Amino acid sequence: MTPEDIKQLVDFQVNEITESKIYSRLANIQKDTHNSEVLKELSAEELKHYHILKKYTGKSPSPKHWKITLYVLIARFFGLTFGIKLMEKGEVHAQDSYRKWADEKDLQTMADEEEVHESKLIGLLDEEGLNYMGAVVLGLNDALVEFTGALAGYTFALQNPKLIALTGSITGIAAALSMAASEYLSSRADNDGKNAIKAAIYTGIAYIITVVVLIMPFVVMSNPYRALVVCLTGAITIIAIFNYYYSIVKDESFRKRFLEMAAISLGIAAISFGIGYALRVVTGIDL
Structure with a gap:
């Protein structure tokens, strides 16, 4: 040699x-x-x-x-x-x-x-935590898709960051509890109740963490549109971090999962922003 x-x-x-x-x-x-x-x-x-x-x-x-x-x-x-x-x-x-x-x-x-x-x-x-990866995926996906869309719609409809944060918090907490309950019922039906509570907790925690990250810009910033940009940036960051983690532990493609999840979340946010604008114009409500 x-x-x-x-x-x-x-x-x-x-x-x-x-x-x-x-x-x-x-x-x-x-x-x-x-x-x-x-x-x-x-x-x-x-x-x-x-x-x-x-x-x-x-x-x-x-x-x-x-x-x-x-x-x-x-x-x-x-x-x-x-x-x-x-x-x-x-x-x-x-x-x-x-x-x-x-x-x-x-x-x-x-x-x-x-x-x-x-x-x-x-x-x-x-590793026990990986057995609930599906529950975490469910919580994150739903929070990112549904909640970014809701906040985008609230931004144009309400145009008040504190009011957006308050409305978003109520929506987010209710949605997190609803998702956790749905996961509990689904897991109990599929596995005869085995680990259903843990699956529900993982789903709820993933949803709540996402809600807190997305709402925070509206709490600390005075301009709702800038807050929305930071919120969407936070959503993309969560998507990137989670999908990198997921790609490592599951040996899957990071690029494919990241682009798919980001496109869906941002697409729904854009549609919801448009709906908020349309409702504001049609109803004539100005807060």
Whole structure:
């Protein structure tokens, strides 16, 4: 192997030992025994790869401690599956690079394990929050589509930011409770009542958080149209953050989901704004 090859393998070696330490740290803080065992197996897999690479490099590099701390914190705050899958996205480059040494059987085996075995192990992780992702999607989708439309309509019809905020708050809270109740009844019917309350709570919380973010501009700003622009910007930001998270944990396309959800939300907002204008003209009501 050339010096450049050795240097590249050392970089991969650092990555393998770093990820082994991350998995080990996460395994030690897991309350769920099943998840802890899966993480320990992943840690052992990465450590094995580290020692295989050592046969080629002759070196024992240390892990990146900052990266260990970073991904452990990400997993703690944003969920185990998100943290691990975000980290593993970097493995694609390593797999492709291992393939170029076609004559080295150990490296080809490592590439296969990175591609198949580890993905299979990650799929075995059981995280309660992800079981309610559908409820969160329901709450966010409904809030973003329905509520951005309602606020856009209120903006032109009422033209008073405080009145828009008050009306929007009443509408949002009532809609959140309605969505939570609907999700409870739907989950109870589908699953014989199992986890129906949790599904309803996830839906309601997702809706309420979205309502608060969208209403806040009308509370703190005096110009209703500028507040609406900030509100719609907040809606796009929520859509981007959620769909990035969703694309990571579900291995789906971020671009497709983001553009679809943004187009629907902004489209409904534009239609509702037009309806508010039309009603103001037709009724002649001027507040």
